[in-house]
Amino acid sequence: MGDPKGFMKHTRQAPKYLPAPERLKNHEEHIEVLPEETIRTQASRCMDCGVPFCMSGCPLGNLIPDWNDLVYRGKWQEALKALHATNNFPEFTGRVCPAPCENSCVLGINDPPVTIKLHEVSIVDKGFAEGWIKPLVPKFRTGKKVAIIGGGPAGLAAAQQLNRAGHLVTVFEKNDRAGGLLMYGIPHYKLRKEKVQRRIDLLAAEGIEFRFNTHIGVTIAWEQIKGAYDAVIIATGAEAGRDLPVPGRQLDGVHFAMEFLPQSNRANWGDADLAALHDKKQKIWAEGKKVIVIGGGDTGSDCIGTSLRQGAISVTNFELMPASPDKRPTNNPWPQWARVMRVSSSVDEMQSKGGQVHFSLATKEFFGKDGKVTGLKTIDLDWSTGKPVEKPGTERTWEADLVLLAMGFTGPRKNGLLEQVGVALDERGNVKTDGTTRMSSVDGVFAAGDARRGQSLIVWAIAEGREVARCVDEYLAKQTSLLPKVRIEAFAY
Helix, strand or coil, X not given: CCCCCHHHHCCCCCCCECCHHHHCCCCCCCECCCCHHHHHHHHCCCCCCCCCHHHHHCCCCCCHHHHHHHHHCCCHHHHHHHHHCCCCCHHHHHHHCCCHHHHCCHHHHCCCCCCHHHHHHHHHHHHHHCCCCCCCCCCCCCXXXXXEECCCHHHHHHHHHHHHCCCEEEEECCCCCCCCHHHHCCCCCCCCHHHHHHHHHHHHHCCCEEECCXXXXXXXXXXXXXXXXXXXXXXXXXXXXXXXXXXXXCCECEEEHHHHHHHHHHHXXXXXXXXXXXXXXXXXXXXXXXXXXXXXXXHHHHHHHHHHHHCCCEEEEECCCCCCCCCCCCCCCCCCCCCCCCCCHHHXXXXXXXXXXXXXXXXXXXXXXXXXXXXXXXXXXXCCCCCCEECCCCCEEEECCEEEECCCECCCCCCCHHHHHCCCECCCCCECCCCCCCECCCCCEEECCXXXXXXXXXXXXXXXXXXXXXXXXXXXXXXXXXCCCCCCCCCCC
8 A cells, every 4th residue: 555645635536528529529539648647646545445345346356456556656567467467458448347346445435436447447558558568379288179159358358368278269250350349339439449459469469260250150050160179158248139119110210229339330440331240231320310319328328429420410318217316325335336327428428419318218109201210209107116107198209310229138149059059048048057167058168248147247248258268278177277266256246
């Protein structure tokens, strides 16, 4: 603990967003960069608690007090080693993780919490800038071959861990680039794709093989995979979007968020064929349109910010649930994740343009002309009993040229792979695995990430990838793995 009184001498200073009008001019990352002196001062606020609840709040069990102290002391290289000890991709989590660690910070009980996320991203960014992060090629090979189906954060974390254990790892990715939602879901202004590609290039340099445009179960049958590898990990994510089965759903202009967001990211890459990943090769663009986004989570926020940057005439957001309170309710105490009102940068941008978030609103019908959506009908909901009850006489009609469904995801897609493998599913439609070994009902086939646990955070995906890698290593070696075990708390904050 570098400065025992740091938390008393200094107030929290987190990076601020650039002004909304400036942010909307481009797709660049839009958070200010603080000087090193400020970052080190903020790190001094860490109290090095006897029981560091921040570590429990983090699904990866990051060594937060350790690298906070090292940052304060200016020992950046040592801080990077401590950070990478538990987190394969801190440049991702440091940008897009909602930071449950900060919600569990002990200082946060009666003061603003430590800026943990700021220190995390500052450490890894300095590591890349100084050239400290280099490919780590294993010194030996076991000869065992592992196939990982899915190149998102869970699959990539598992690949890196297993490669370090000396196994020969092949990642099969159905798209033309790896990264999953890191590459094709999260917008550029939150996470520049060059940063994603930089890490993937490092993984390839470490000896991991990537096979793109390879959709196991669709373009390649499972039979061609199962006999060629000693173990297989299913890390396909939870891509099945929650639909809205109301009259008019079939109208052109009503799309899932994940039909829309990848096209903007492809445009920012400079790709010629923006609709390459769309099932019908249909271009979906918000320019000159009245956009309604249904769903108030992170994906909905991403649709809002992307629509505004594409030049939408107006953007409006609908949320089924009621608005969250401004302060923690009594049934949501520290160190749990605080269920309070948060305004994302995209919602702030929408509000600066006159758009609003409408809470407790249910969509009843889409209507249109000549097969294209022109609007929708809604009704207000009463949540006073804890369940949604429609309020008579509150029906409204809204104009819309583009409606984006961002209501979450229901699990992995059932489009060939899971059926061909024959794995058992749990009650939510995810791949069912043994709680200890992470193996599915099929011998030698494991699962990790959203495909196993359902829609979740990137930090959970990395934790899942690290843990399944350890389990696979033990399965292949028939002995205790030397890969680190992820310390997953029984009580999730």
